[in-house]
Amino acid sequence: MRCSRCREQAVINLRAHRLALCEEHFVERFLEVVERAIRRYSLMRRSSRVLVAVSGGKDSLALWDALTELGYRADGLYIDLGIRRQDYSRISREKAERFAEQRGLELRVFSVQEEYGLSMPELRRGSREVCSVCGIVKRHVMNRVALEGGYHVLATGHNLDDEASVLLSNLLRWNTELAARQAPRVEAWHEKLRPKVKPLCLLTEKETATYALVRGIDYVSELECPFSAGATSIALKEALNRIEEHSPGTKLYFYTQFLKHRRIFRSEKPAKRECRSCGFPSAGELCSFCRLLLKSRLRGEKRDN
Ligand code: AMP
Numbered sequence: 001m002r003c004s005r006c007r008e009q010a011v012i013n014l015r016a017h018r019l020a021l022c023e024e025h026f027v028e029r030f031l032e033v034v035e036r037a038i039r040r041y042s043l044m045r046r047s048s049r050v051l052v053a054v055s056g057g058k059d060s061l062a063l064w065d066a067l068t069e070l071g072y073r074a075d076g077l078y079i080d081l082g083i084r085r086q087d088y089s090r091i092s093r094e095k096a097e098r099f100a101e102q103r104g105l106e107l108r109v110f111s112v113q114e115e116y117g118l119s120m121p122e123l124r125r126g127s128r129e130v131c132s133v134c135g136i137v138k139r140h141v142m143n144r145v146a147l148e149g150g151y152h153v154l155a156t157g158h159n160l161d162d163e164a165s166v167l168l169s170n171l172l173r174w175n176t177e178l179a180a181r182q183a184p185r186v187e188a189w190h191e192k193l194r195p196k197v198k199p200l201c202l203l204t205e206k207e208t209a210t211y212a213l214v215r216g217i218d219y220v221s222e223l224e225c226p227f228s229a230g231a232t233s234i235a236l237k238e239a240l241n242r243i244e245e246h247s248p249g250t251k252l253y254f255y256t257q258f259l260k261h262r263r264i265f266r267s268e269k270p271a272k273r274e275c276r277s278c279g280f281p282s283a284g285e286l287c288s289f290c291r292l293l294l295k296s297r298l299r300g301e302k303r304d305n
């Protein structure tokens with residue numbers, strides 16, 4: 001297979017675009033697509049101070065690398081959840097730290113254990129749903145660090161496979177409320193929040209993995225958290241890949257056409273109440289994160305007595 005641009009040996013065949021590319025032209029195109037997403041969906045400005053949430057996995061490290069290559073001012077944030085099973089947190093933290101060190105980039109490490117005195121396994125005792133706990137904690141920490149660090153936007157490594165499978169899941173259940181809120185840029189609807197952006201939303205997992213490989217990025221390949229119950233999202237991703245195999249380009253079309261039409265879905269305006277403990281927007285008197293802290297601490301005290 002030869003590169004469509006220079007006839008050198010190709011490293012990837014992008015059937016959706018009828019394009020085979022060599023290393024050099026693949027990287028060039030990858031950066032073009034990131035920039036295209038940033039412009040098309042007004043994700044950020046050249047002057048924006050960006051906080052990239054990095055998990056130590058391929059997507060978020062590829063994103064940090066690409067934003068830096070494109071000349072954006074991007075710092076990283078690693079959230080250490082204190083997951084000891086399979087040494088998960090320690091290994092992924094090291095990948096993020098080494099990446100930052102090698103490239104002379106600024107990484108903020110936020111340890112949940114050090115800040116709140118509770119590890120993820122302890123926090124999980126405050127709730128029955130393991131994965132939702134992880135999401136609540138990460139969201140709270142990302143918002144807090146973005147605000148306190150004076151960043152303009154918060155970027156995550158969600159790729160096209162992630163976005164298309166979430167969209168499919170929302171549509172299979174006709175969850176119009178969630179569909180209405182799914183976007184490459186989610187605006188801040190409260191003064192304490194910052195816009196959340198997904199600059200990799202037009203690139204597949206295969207493309208981000210190839211980019212990470214070509215750019216020599218060392219990442220945790222076992223990205224799935226050991227507590228993850230991500231079976232449904234994996235099944236949906238596989239289903240989409242099977243359709244893609246049959247009709248290349250469907251995944252991208254499904255997602256980008258949705259973005260064109262998403263105004264047909266409406267969402268209720270979120271309540272503008274504030275959590276009485278942390279001050280971040282909340283549906284009730286306490287936000288879901290502070291409720292979680294409280295419950296986990298109460299359980300801990302009960303056990304100790
Ligand atoms: P996930 O929910 O694990 O698929 O991750 C989605 C995105 O959230 C990743 O691409 C990262 O941008 C971010 N993220 C996940 N885990 C962490 C973490 N421990 N610290 C910082 N950011 C994270």
Ligand code: ZN
Nearest residue numbers: 003006022025
């Ligand atoms: Zn080439």
Ligand code: ZN
Nearest residue numbers: 275278287290
């Ligand atoms: Zn709170």
